[in-house]
Amino acid sequence: MxxxxxxxxxxxxxxxxxQEFMPQIDALYTFAYHLTYNEDDANDLVQETYLxxxxxxxxxxxxxxxxxxxFKILKNAFxxxxxxxxxxxxxxxxxxxxxxxxxxxxxxxxxxxxxxxMFQGMMGDEVTNAINALPVDFRVVIxxxxxxxxxxxxxxxIIDIPIGxxxxxxxxxxxxxxxxxxxYAESLGFKDKRS
Amino acid sequence: MRDQxxxxxxxxxxxxxxxxxxxxxxxxxxREIKANPAYLKxxxxxxxxxxxxxxxxxxxxxxxxxxxxxxxxxxxxV
Numbered sequence: 001m002x003x004x005x006x007x008x009x010x011x012x013x014x015x016x017x018x019q020e021f022m023p024q025i026d027a028l029y030t031f032a033y034h035l036t037y038n039e040d041d042a043n044d045l046v047q048e049t050y051l052x053x054x055x056x057x058x059x060x061x062x063x064x065x066x067x068x069x070x071f072k073i074l075k076n077a078f079x080x081x082x083x084x085x086x087x088x089x090x091x092x093x094x095x096x097x098x099x100x101x102x103x104x105x106x107x108x109x110x111x112x113x114x115x116x117x118m119f120q121g122m123m124g125d126e127v128t129n130a131i132n133a134l135p136v137d138f139r140v141v142i143x144x145x146x147x148x149x150x151x152x153x154x155x156x157x158i159i160d161i162p163i164g165x166x167x168x169x170x171x172x173x174x175x176x177x178x179x180x181x182x183x184y185a186e187s188l189g190f191k192d193k194r195s
Numbered sequence: 196m197r198d199q200x201x202x203x204x205x206x207x208x209x210x211x212x213x214x215x216x217x218x219x220x221x222x223x224x225x226r227e228i229k230a231n232p233a234y235l236k237x238x239x240x241x242x243x244x245x246x247x248x249x250x251x252x253x254x255x256x257x258x259x260x261x262x263x264x265x266x267x268x269x270x271x272x273v
Contacts, residue, residue: 017268022261029256043260050264131251145213147251152215171209177248 013057020066021053027148028074034143035078035136049074068150072158130180138173145170204234208241
């Protein structure tokens with residue numbers, strides 16, 4: 001049986017850190033920035049994530065999903081540090097959102113032509129604002145799924161919610177975005193096709 | 196298309212675009228899409244919407260942040 005000496009343990013941890021953890025820093029920073037919208041806070045969050053990852057590196061199985069593991073650490077750090085400080089947008093009342101969308105969804109298909117016009121690049125920065133204005137719980141699933149390409153199962157593990165909730169939250173987040181984009185379109189003179 | 200059917204179709208198309216449908220469900224959806232031009236429109240619009248949203252800017256961490264992390268790791272006990 002091979003006994004792991006302190007020296008080869010250190011070498012192994014250094015290798016994991018350099019080869020598996022550090023390559024994820026761009027994705028982690030993008031995620032942190034879109035959670036906090038503040039460069040200093042994003043820096044602090046990413047730094048805290050890496051320090052925690054290193055502290056608990058013996059809990060990580062080499063060659064497994066480092067990206068998902070680090071994202072989970074970052075998400076927990078965000079909740080612990082930043083929700084307490086209330087620097088991020090308020091959590092939403094899901095019932096309010098659900099009720100609102102149930103009402104909107106009945107006529108949703110009539111938005112399709114309008115949205116197609118919007119996809120021609122006419123909207124500019126208002127679209128970015130719509131994404132930024134999403135409640136944080138909805139923004140998180142959009143970022144994890146659409147930007148980082150995590151599976152529903154991975155997202156479920158990262159943010160500790162059932163897969164069914166991941167699916168419904170994504171559905172609502174996308175519908176909320178579509179609704180927000182529709183409002184912007186109307187403010188720029190696009191007509192709601194229902195009227 | 197009735198609203199209920201439309202919502203069901205959007206859900207299936209969404210899961211298809213997220214690579215979350217089983218192989219058999221994916222085959223069934225693609226068969227439905229092939230048989231119904233209106234379904235194809237829904238797929239292309241949902242796909243456009245997804246690409247549109249993606250086009251959320253990635254941000255790069257500063258070299259100073261990377262340096263700071265590496266320095267702190269060097270002195271941190273495991």
